[in-house]
Amino acid sequence: MKYPDHLVKQVQKRSAPYQLEGFLSGQGPENPKFMLLGEAPGETEIHNGIPFSGRAGKQLMVFLERIHVTREEVYITSAVRSRPYKWREKKERNGEIIQKKYNRTPNQGEIVAHAPLLDYELEKIHPKLIVTLGNIGLQRLTGKNKKITDVHGQLLKQPIQKLKDMQSAEFTWSEKEYHVFPTFHPASIFYNRSLLEFIHEDFEKLKRLVIKN
Numbered sequence: 001m002k003y004p005d006h007l008v009k010q011v012q013k014r015s016a017p018y019q020l021e022g023f024l025s026g027q028g029p030e031n032p033k034f035m036l037l038g039e040a041p042g043e044t045e046i047h048n049g050i051p052f053s054g055r056a057g058k059q060l061m062v063f064l065e066r067i068h069v070t071r072e073e074v075y076i077t078s079a080v081r082s083r084p085y086k087w088r089e090k091k092e093r094n095g096e097i098i099q100k101k102y103n104r105t106p107n108q109g110e111i112v113a114h115a116p117l118l119d120y121e122l123e124k125i126h127p128k129l130i131v132t133l134g135n136i137g138l139q140r141l142t143g144k145n146k147k148i149t150d151v152h153g154q155l156l157k158q159p160i161q162k163l164k165d166m167q168s169a170e171f172t173w174s175e176k177e178y179h180v181f182p183t184f185h186p187a188s189i190f191y192n193r194s195l196l197e198f199i200h201e202d203f204e205k206l207k208r209l210v211i212k213n
Helices: 005-015 043-048 055-066 108-125 134-142 195-212
Strands: 035-038 075-078 083-091 097-103 130-133 156-163 171-183
Touching: 005 108, 035 108, 035 134, 043 055, 043 083, 055 195, 075 108, 108 134, 108 156, 108 171, 130 134, 134 156, 134 171, 171 195
Parallel strands: 035 075, 035 130, 130 171
Antiparallel strands: 083 097, 156 171
16 A cells, blocks of 8 residues: 555655664455554564465464455554564674574554554545454554453454544544454464364454455
């Protein structure tokens, strides 16, 4: 999606205090089957300009294939559009210690800084259904009280959080109600394989929702 220049500049200005790199726009059709909302791009996504194209993205495509949905049929975006990173030491094979950037989870300040972009997309796309992947996407829309372990696989119908105004760091609730379907982030199965069964069940429910709509 092409964002207004003034919006991108304001988000970049708000993001300046944080350890972020690159910028990745949301991608997909204007009338998608549903919107996918993730956390933030990683190193792979920033380098090739394609959302969910790294290891977690490949797993996500497997889940979509199970319900007969393609990448081209969904709109893919994230709560933060730049890659959050941290520096850590890495030991090379020759024994040399180097500093390397690693992906990390975005913090609340970064989520607020990038909030105007998601708000803009929601106004333009009017998604019939928003599928959130993990806690970051879920809580960006529904607030801190909801946790993915409690509400995954449930269809939520409710107002969502939007930035109060461009100068604010506070969220307010939308007048409109949205359909939100939370599930686990595809990367979660790399650390907890037992979640795979729950994700498969969630996507079967999602399949029925897509067919219904």
